[in-house]
Amino acid sequence: MNKRIVLHIFGKIISTVSLLLLLPIFVAVYYGEYGNNKSLLSFAVVAIGSFILGMIISKIFPAKNRTMFAKEGFFVVTLAWLAVSVIGALPFVISGYIPNFIDAFFETVSGFTTTGASILTDVESLSKSMLFWRSFTHFIGGMGVIVFVMAVIPSVSDRSIHILRAEMPGPTVDKIVPRAKDTAKILYIIYIGLTLLQIALLYFGKVFGVGKMGLYDSVVHSFGTAGTGGFGIKADSLAGYTPYDQWVVGIFMVLFGVNFNVFFLLIIKRTLSAFKSSELWVYLSVIAVSTGLITFNILDMYKTGAKTVRDAFFQVSSIISTTGFSTTDFDLWPTFSKTILLLLMIIGACGGSTAGGIKVSRVILIFKIIKRKLKTLVHPRMVKGITVDKKAVDEETVSSAATYTIIYFLLVVLIVFILGFEKNFDIESNLSATLACFNNIGPGLAKVGPTSSYFGYSYLSKIVLSFAMLLGRLEIFPLLLFFSPSSWRKVS
Amino acid sequence: MKIVVAGYGKVGDIIVADLTFEGHDVTVIDVDSAVLQTATNMYDVICVCGNCGDYDTLCEADVKNADMFVAVTGSDEINMLSCFLAKKLGAQNTIARIRNPEYNNNSQGSSFVRQQLDLSLAINPELMAAQELFNILKLPNAVNIETFAKRKFEMVELLIKPDTLLDGIALLDLRKKISDNFLVCVVMRGNEVYIPDGSFVLKAGDRIGITADPVQMQKVLKKLSILQKQARNVMIIGASRVSYYLSRFLLAAGNSVKIIDIDRKKCDEMSKLLPKANVILGDGADQELLLEEGITIMDAFVALTGIDEENILLSFFASSKELPKVITKVNRAELASMASKLGLDSIISPKKITADIVVRYARALQNSKGSKMETLYKIMDGKAEALEFIVEDSFKFVNIPLKDLNTKKDVIIAGIIRGRKPIIPTGNDVIEPNDRVVVISAGHLIDDLSDIIK
Numbered sequence: 001m002n003k004r005i006v007l008h009i010f011g012k013i014i015s016t017v018s019l020l021l022l023l024p025i026f027v028a029v030y031y032g033e034y035g036n037n038k039s040l041l042s043f044a045v046v047a048i049g050s051f052i053l054g055m056i057i058s059k060i061f062p063a064k065n066r067t068m069f070a071k072e073g074f075f076v077v078t079l080a081w082l083a084v085s086v087i088g089a090l091p092f093v094i095s096g097y098i099p100n101f102i103d104a105f106f107e108t109v110s111g112f113t114t115t116g117a118s119i120l121t122d123v124e125s126l127s128k129s130m131l132f133w134r135s136f137t138h139f140i141g142g143m144g145v146i147v148f149v150m151a152v153i154p155s156v157s158d159r160s161i162h163i164l165r166a167e168m169p170g171p172t173v174d175k176i177v178p179r180a181k182d183t184a185k186i187l188y189i190i191y192i193g194l195t196l197l198q199i200a201l202l203y204f205g206k207v208f209g210v211g212k213m214g215l216y217d218s219v220v221h222s223f224g225t226a227g228t229g230g231f232g233i234k235a236d237s238l239a240g241y242t243p244y245d246q247w248v249v250g251i252f253m254v255l256f257g258v259n260f261n262v263f264f265l266l267i268i269k270r271t272l273s274a275f276k277s278s279e280l281w282v283y284l285s286v287i288a289v290s291t292g293l294i295t296f297n298i299l300d301m302y303k304t305g306a307k308t309v310r311d312a313f314f315q316v317s318s319i320i321s322t323t324g325f326s327t328t329d330f331d332l333w334p335t336f337s338k339t340i341l342l343l344l345m346i347i348g349a350c351g352g353s354t355a356g357g358i359k360v361s362r363v364i365l366i367f368k369i370i371k372r373k374l375k376t377l378v379h380p381r382m383v384k385g386i387t388v389d390k391k392a393v394d395e396e397t398v399s400s401a402a403t404y405t406i407i408y409f410l411l412v413v414l415i416v417f418i419l420g421f422e423k424n425f426d427i428e429s430n431l432s433a434t435l436a437c438f439n440n441i442g443p444g445l446a447k448v449g450p451t452s453s454y455f456g457y458s459y460l461s462k463i464v465l466s467f468a469m470l471l472g473r474l475e476i477f478p479l480l481l482f483f484s485p486s487s488w489r490k491v492s
Numbered sequence: 493m494k495i496v497v498a499g500y501g502k503v504g505d506i507i508v509a510d511l512t513f514e515g516h517d518v519t520v521i522d523v524d525s526a527v528l529q530t531a532t533n534m535y536d537v538i539c540v541c542g543n544c545g546d547y548d549t550l551c552e553a554d555v556k557n558a559d560m561f562v563a564v565t566g567s568d569e570i571n572m573l574s575c576f577l578a579k580k581l582g583a584q585n586t587i588a589r590i591r592n593p594e595y596n597n598n599s600q601g602s603s604f605v606r607q608q609l610d611l612s613l614a615i616n617p618e619l620m621a622a623q624e625l626f627n628i629l630k631l632p633n634a635v636n637i638e639t640f641a642k643r644k645f646e647m648v649e650l651l652i653k654p655d656t657l658l659d660g661i662a663l664l665d666l667r668k669k670i671s672d673n674f675l676v677c678v679v680m681r682g683n684e685v686y687i688p689d690g691s692f693v694l695k696a697g698d699r700i701g702i703t704a705d706p707v708q709m710q711k712v713l714k715k716l717s718i719l720q721k722q723a724r725n726v727m728i729i730g731a732s733r734v735s736y737y738l739s740r741f742l743l744a745a746g747n748s749v750k751i752i753d754i755d756r757k758k759c760d761e762m763s764k765l766l767p768k769a770n771v772i773l774g775d776g777a778d779q780e781l782l783l784e785e786g787i788t789i790m791d792a793f794v795a796l797t798g799i800d801e802e803n804i805l806l807s808f809f810a811s812s813k814e815l816p817k818v819i820t821k822v823n824r825a826e827l828a829s830m831a832s833k834l835g836l837d838s839i840i841s842p843k844k845i846t847a848d849i850v851v852r853y854a855r856a857l858q859n860s861k862g863s864k865m866e867t868l869y870k871i872m873d874g875k876a877e878a879l880e881f882i883v884e885d886s887f888k889f890v891n892i893p894l895k896d897l898n899t900k901k902d903v904i905i906a907g908i909i910r911g912r913k914p915i916i917p918t919g920n921d922v923i924e925p926n927d928r929v930v931v932i933s934a935g936h937l938i939d940d941l942s943d944i945i946k
Contacts, residue, residue, distance in 0.1 A: 069533070161532055176540040178494075178517040394525055 001487075006075045007064040009163070013080045015054025016149045017087065021047035023136060024091070028129035031072055038128045046163065050087045071487065074163025077146060078482035081470060084145050085109045088137055097126050102459045109466040111137030113473035114354060116230025116324035116442030117433075119455045119462070123235055128216065131233045135223040141473070142227025142256070142354035143191045144168060151184035166478045171351055171362050171401045176264050190263045191354070195226040198252045201336035202245060210244040215262045221325075225252045228355040230442040231323025237326045237450060243310060246327050250314040254287060257321035257349030259361075278389050279350050279361045283320075286360070290316045291345060294337045301333070320344040322356040324442025331449035338445055356440030356472050358408060364388060365401040411468075412438060418464050424456060433457075437468040493517070493858055496583070498544035498574050499565030500527050502823050503589065503617070506847035507562060508535055511854060514937060519553045537571045544574040551917070556582035556752055557829075560612075560857060564589045576609050585612040585857060587850060593733060615849055621842035622737030625819060628838055629723045629742070629792055632817035633713070635699065635837050638869045640880045641909040641928045647677075647878055649705045649871065650718065651837050654696040664690040673916040674704040674712045677906040677932045680872040685934040687904045701871060701878075703906040703930065705914035723792035723817055724748065727785070729776035729806055730797035731758040733840060734821065736765060738794070738846055743768050750785060752776045777802060779809060792817040799825055804831045811835070829873060855939055865939075866928065876934040881941040883927045889945060895919030902934040903944045 028040035053417050088111065089104035098104040103119045110117045111134055120126070126134070140148060144167045150160060160180045175183040202218035205211025212223065217233065224231050234240055238249060258280060265274035294312040302308040314327045319341050330341060348357010368386045376382050386393045412434055419430040425447055432444030433454070443450040454462065471479050481487050493516045497504055500522040501944040508531065511518050518537040521544040522528050528539040542549030544565060555561060561578040563571035568590045575586040588611055596616050598601050606614050627637045636649040637894055642767055652658045658666070663676055667690075678701040679686045679694070686692065694700065724747050728735045733755035739749045743766060750770045752760050763771040776783045776797060787793065795803035800822045807820040819838040822828040828839050852868035867880040883890065889897055894905060894917055907930040908915045908923065916920060923929060938944060 157535060159536075161536065175532075175538045178519055179536050181536075182517075 001075070002065055002068055002072055002247040004061045005036065005063045006072050006079065007061040008058050008077050008085070010056030010079050011056070011061065012153055013052045013054070013076075013146060013149045014083055014087070015051050015059065016153060017084055017140075017145060018047050018054060020136070021050075021091075021182050024129045024133040027132045028127070031128045033127045033129050037127055038095040039091075039127045042091040043129065045094060046087060046090045058405050060426065065189075068159050068162055070162050070165075071481070073164075074478040075479045075487075076163050077166040077474060077478045080146055081112065081474060085112055085372075085466075085470075088112060088133075091133060092130065095127075095130065097130050102462055103455075106454070106462045106466050108137060109132070109469050110437075110442070111135075111231060112141035113440050113469040114138050114227040114229040114322070114356065115437055115440040115469045116224070117437055117448075117465070117469070118442070118453050119457075121453055121455050123233060131231075132216075132220060134231050135220040135229070135233070138227030138229025138231060138313050139195070139223040140227070142229065143188060145344035147184045147187060150181055151188050167474065169353070169356070169359065169473075169475055171359065171365065171404070172397055174261070176261055184263060187260055190260055190267070192224065194252070194255065194263070194386060195222050198222040198225060198248065199390075201248050205242070205244050205248065210242060211248075212241050213245055221249060222252075224325065225249055225323060226256055226354065228253065228256050228321045228323045228349070228440070230318070232325060235451075238314075239327050241327075243306070246310060246314055248446070249325060250317050253317045253321040253325070254284075255322045256323075257283065257317075257353050257355045259350040259352035261352055266287060278387060279364060282364060283350050283360045285348065286344070287313075287316055287320060288319070290340050294333075294340060296452050297337045315341065316344065319441060320347065320355075320357075320437050321349045321353075322351065322441045324436070326450035327441060329449060329451050331451070342435065343444070344368055345432075345439050345441055348439055356438075358405060358439075361388070362401045362404065365393065365398060366405055368485070369398060369402055377446060404476065407480070408438075411471060411476070415464055415468050419457075419461055421462060422457060433465065434468060437465045438472040440469060493559040493853060493854060495560045495562065495852070496553050496555050496578070497519065498522075498561070498563045498571075500524075500531050501564065501566060503564045503843040503846050505531075506825065506843055507564065507850050508537060510537050510847055512536055514851065514854070516854060516879050519558075520554050521549060543570075545570045547576065547577065550574070550577055550581055558583045560854060561586045563587070564846065568592050568595060572605070572609055575611055579610045585853070587611065587613040587615065587848060587853060589846060590614045590616060591618055591733060593736065605679045613849070613853055615846050617842040617846040618733035618801050619737050620845045620849070621734045621821070621840055623743060624840055624845065625734070625738050625794060626741040626745075628819060628840075629726065629794075629817065631713075632723050632792060633718045634720075636871070638867075638871065638878055640867060640878075640907070640930050641914070644705060644912065644928060645703065645907050645909055645914045645928075646709050647869075647871070647906070647930075647932075648709060648713070649699060649701050652694055652698045652700060656696075656718070658694050658700075659696040660693060662691055662693045663688055666694075670712060670715050671716070672704070672708050672711050674702055674708060675906055675916050677701050678872060678876055678902050680875065683875075684892050685872050685875045687902050687934055699872060701876075701932065703932075704916065721791075722747075725762050725790050726750070726792045726794060726886065727752070727782075727787060727790045728794045728796055729753075730795070731755070731762040731771070732796050732798060735794075735796045735857075736762065739766050739769050739794075742923070750790075752781070752785065761915060776806060782809070787815070788813050790815055792819065794819045794821075797823045799914065800827050804834075804836065806936075807831075807836050808834075825874075832873065844874075858939055873936075876908075876932060877938065879931045879933065879938055881929050881931065883923055883925050883929060883941060885925050887923070887941055889923065889942070890925055891922045893920050893922055897944045899944050900936055903936055903938070904932050905944070906930045906932045 025043045034040040085108050088108040092098040092104035093101050105117055146163055146167045152256055164180050177183050199218045199222045202213045206213055220233055262274045291313045295309050311328045315330050318325045347363055348359050349355035351361040372384050379447055386398050404489045415434045416430055428445055428449035433448045436444035495511055495516045496519045497507055498521045500520050508518055512535045520531050520537050520539045523543055525541045528541055532539050540553040555578045561583040563574045565571055568791045571588040575588040579586050634648045635651055638647045653684045679688050680699040727750045729752050731751050734753055742749050752772045752774055754775045759771050759773045793815045795806045797803055803820045807818045810818045820836050822831055822839050823841050823843045832839055848870055856865040871878050905917050908917050909928040
């Protein structure tokens with residue numbers, strides 16, 4: 001393996017990411033969080049420290065040989081995500097808001113992986129800059145730490161596609177323009193554009209008297225939506241905001257769960273091919289049907305129909321896009337509705353979006369594989385390829401989608417088993433906690449429901465759940481390979 | 493520039509490698525999804541799987557916004573069809589590889605086809621390769637010969653043998669010994685390429701490039717006592733298209749040619765096309781046969797079978813019989829560099845020639861505003877480039893003595909051709925408008941003549 005280039009890129013990633021800490025520093029200065037409040041100090045220390053560290057690493061390991069293969073891509077991504085999570089956790093620890101490192105690590109991993117699961121029992125006690133940083137990790141992690149770095153620094157290797165592929169979610173990763181760097185740039189431009197649009201809509205909502213979010217609230221919530229993260233700044237998440245605010249956030253959660261290629265095709269005016277994607281239609285239909293079913297199920301709990309539909313839609317879009325905001329305590333809903341939400345957790349949104357889960361495109365593939373298997377059982381000699389959107393899917397993609405799903409469920413079982421050692425948690429909490437972390441959603445059911453937190457879990461469980469979040473965000477394989485002994489052998 | 497390359501075979505691979513290295517946005521089309529997978533893994537390109545003669549595929553590759561469309565699939569007909577469609581869809585320039593001699597036989601026919609299809613360029617790699625081979629055979633001691641300005645200026649690549657005049661001599665001393673106008677403009681030692689100055693001492697094993705006009709070149713080579721008579725008797729293994737073109741050139745120049753091939757049909761065809769050539773039906777890998785056909789008395793041996801490995805091994809056999817000149821056709825770049833390390837010095841690759849032409853065209857397109865690039869050769873195993881420019885009026889550095897020009901390191905002006913007169917430039921010479929300027933560059937990408945100035 002070309003260790004030099006892995007470490008070289010790794011160093012560059014760390015020093016670039018340290019620059020992102022300048023934003024919370026700016027917020028801390030604006031709100032005067034220095035002196036007694038250690039927010040500014042802790043951000044500054046970490047930013048300078050990690051910048052220097054990154055520079056040193058990339059200087060010590062100059063990339064002489066610029067060839068890299070899939071393995072190097074996996075390693076860069078895993079290393080970077082672990083390092084970024086540690087760096088991102090330090091300000092919480094240094095400032096004393098989350099004194100325990102493991103708690104801070106959990107919180108930061110939850111941020112970068114856009115999960116939104118929190119160990120904080122009282123969110124509102126954090127300083128404004130800390131809350132900003134918490135939500136900003138969602139924004140960075142959503143489109144990808146490394147995709148961001150690739151968009152800004154000059155290309156290190158011709159084969160950077162391997163890095164892109166290791167970080168981007170979805171069964172297949174296609175570039176939308178020939179160069180990986182340009183692809184990364186376009187994705188980020190779309191991403192930032194949509195986020196700015198949402199900020200504007202929320203902010204002007206207040207200006208025109210229909211919303212309640214000031215600039216700070218709008219920015220923080222838009223970050224949470226864009227990365228499909230779900231960290232709120234209020235104890236009751238979005239329940240306290242106006243219906244207008246909730247509709248805007250709800251619709252944008254759906255949008256950020258859409259494959260970004262669709263937006264790109266719309267921008268270059270290939271509307272027809274944009275709407276040809278069956279993944280998009282399945283995704284939208286699932287949202288519509290689930291919202292309908294839940295609305296009927298919870299109708300008698302609410303007084304007005306408008307609120308019923310709004311709550312049902314908001315919760316559905318929040319869960320399927322794996323965001324995790326809430327406008328009501330859905331843990332109080334009937335079992336039928338909760339079951340639907342649990343299923344939505346597993347499905348997740350579209351590939352190539354910022355969301356987690358198995359991904360709609362993979363689910364479509366799995367159903368086609370099952371259909372094919374049933375047919376070949378009846379007609380053993382039948383030859384049948386699998387097509388999506390009238391295009392043949394090669395067998396490699398088909399089998400890796402199937403393998404992915406199998407490993408996915410095996411890991412879920414394993415994690416639920418480890419959580420089983422907890423004394424104070426029932427199986428419903430454990431199962432939903434696992435699914436909520438693995439699929440990067442955040443709140444689960446029962447004891448980890450929208451009104452409670454993950455604080456009660458033991459440190460072992462918190463570490464396991466942190467890795468569940470990383471496994472979900474990086475789609476299992478990079479992390480699995482990184483920790484498998486055979487990848488570390490010289491000859492493999 | 494946006495460039496679409498249709499067909500990702502050996503040629504496609506070299507073209508894509510060169511074009512991405514030069515920073516173009518490349519889209520690759522091929523029918524085989526497996527080879528496209530390797531393409532995306534190795535190069536920063538986007539791939540479209542499909543038949544490049546198909547309208548939908550071309551649309552998906554966004555051909556209508558392409559600056560250049562290059563068709564290098566295995567089939568001439570598909571290349572022509574896809575270029576035709578690409579042009580109609582709106583591609584700015586189209587280049588097709590057309591190999592079948594029937595489409596190329598006389599210049600009238602081929603130019604008609606090119607006009608009707610509105611092709612910017614039709615490349616016949618085999619013909620190009622044959623021309624290059626013919627040049628080398630004219631001067632067997634050279635490793636390679638590149639010509640500039642319609643053959644008014646040449647660059648000869650030589651390998652310095654031990655204990656010859658060139659071994660261990662400083663360039664300043666060399667100039668004192670030989671008064672003719674020539675320039676040692678580039679030296680390759682090991683894997684490094686140098687642009688030498690006067691104090692540079694040549695060593696055995698160096699590969700050097702000498703530029704001069706053809707008449708002077710003959711004199712210089714004579715004084716260096718490395719001029720050898722032209723190869724009169726040539727043995728060619730493999731009755732391929734390259735051998736056909738090469739034999740045609742050789743026979744027209746009055747040489748004798750012996751072609752050996754194992755395939756009856758090919759031999760029949762070749763004997764009909766070239767009545768004057770000796771066509772032998774037999775296995776070229778059979779050493780007994782080669783000896784029987786008099787390999788030892790040949791002036792030159794050219795291995796042109798379709799298999800790289802076979803060509804390399806045959807050439808080793810011929811070298812062991814101490815033939816004056818052995819030329820090997822090797823298409824795969826990795827094999828070519830290995831073969832040259834093992835001691836085969838003259839290696840040609842039709843695929844690489846094709847790629848060079850495409851890259852040159854792309855670069856010329858890109859700088860269509862500045863000085864016009866006429867030719868581009870990749871020399872010294874592709875580690876350096878020889879370029880020829882026509883100086884336009886817009887060029888800012890005219891009429892300045894070269895010694896006052898602040899040129900980049902590793903770049904040298906190797907020749908100026910003014911009207912019909914070639915000049916080997918000294919510090920006092922100047923560049924004038926409408927001159928042709930030959931530049932050698934090791935390491936810099938030169939798009940425009942102005943690029944040589946710091």
